[in-house]
Amino acid sequence: MAEAGRPTVFTDEVCRKIEEVAALDGSVEEMAFYAGIHRTSIYNYFKANHDFFDKIQSLRERPVLIARQTVVNSLSDPNHAFRYIERKRPKEFAPQSKIEHSGSIETPIAAEQLASAAADAIREKYETELRASIVRPQINDAPQIVVELGQRSPEQTIEALPLTIL
Numbered sequence: 001m002a003e004a005g006r007p008t009v010f011t012d013e014v015c016r017k018i019e020e021v022a023a024l025d026g027s028v029e030e031m032a033f034y035a036g037i038h039r040t041s042i043y044n045y046f047k048a049n050h051d052f053f054d055k056i057q058s059l060r061e062r063p064v065l066i067a068r069q070t071v072v073n074s075l076s077d078p079n080h081a082f083r084y085i086e087r088k089r090p091k092e093f094a095p096q097s098k099i100e101h102s103g104s105i106e107t108p109i110a111a112e113q114l115a116s117a118a119a120d121a122i123r124e125k126y127e128t129e130l131r132a133s134i135v136r137p138q139i140n141d142a143p144q145i146v147v148e149l150g151q152r153s154p155e156q157t158i159e160a161l162p163l164t165i166l
């Protein structure tokens with residue numbers, strides 16, 4: 001019985017093209033472009049076919065090994081040998097730079113003054129922002145004091161008058 005669904009895009013030709021690009025240490029995007037398929041299809045195929053994924057990974061290592069072999073074979077040339085050892089053992093063979101300084105470093109402002117000036121600038125900015133955020137009442141908004149004069153009994157003193165603040 002035949003399987004239902006969409007036919008696979010991974011024909012022998014597509015797989016061969018992916019392998020060709022992998023042998024050049026190409027990216028999955030390059031494999032997809034060359035094979036004429038979407039990179040997501042390749043990732044999905046890798047997930048479903050671990051043996052094919054392992055083969056692609058091995059093919060991608062091939063150019064690195066060829067380059068390494070070429071470098072090692074060229075070590076009979078002293079310039080190549082020196083460049084190789086310089087990169088392989090930089091602590092021993094890489095050029096070392098030493099910078100010496102004598103005298104003092106002078107700044108127009110001492111460090112303490114600079115820190116103090118920075119603190120003053122921050123404080124001034126904060127105070128300015130704080131002052132701007134304070135709402136000052138308008139003259140018309142000031143509370144009104146109204147003294148109600150009315151009948152008072154002989155026992156009440158002037159200090160005991162009723163007082164209303166609006």
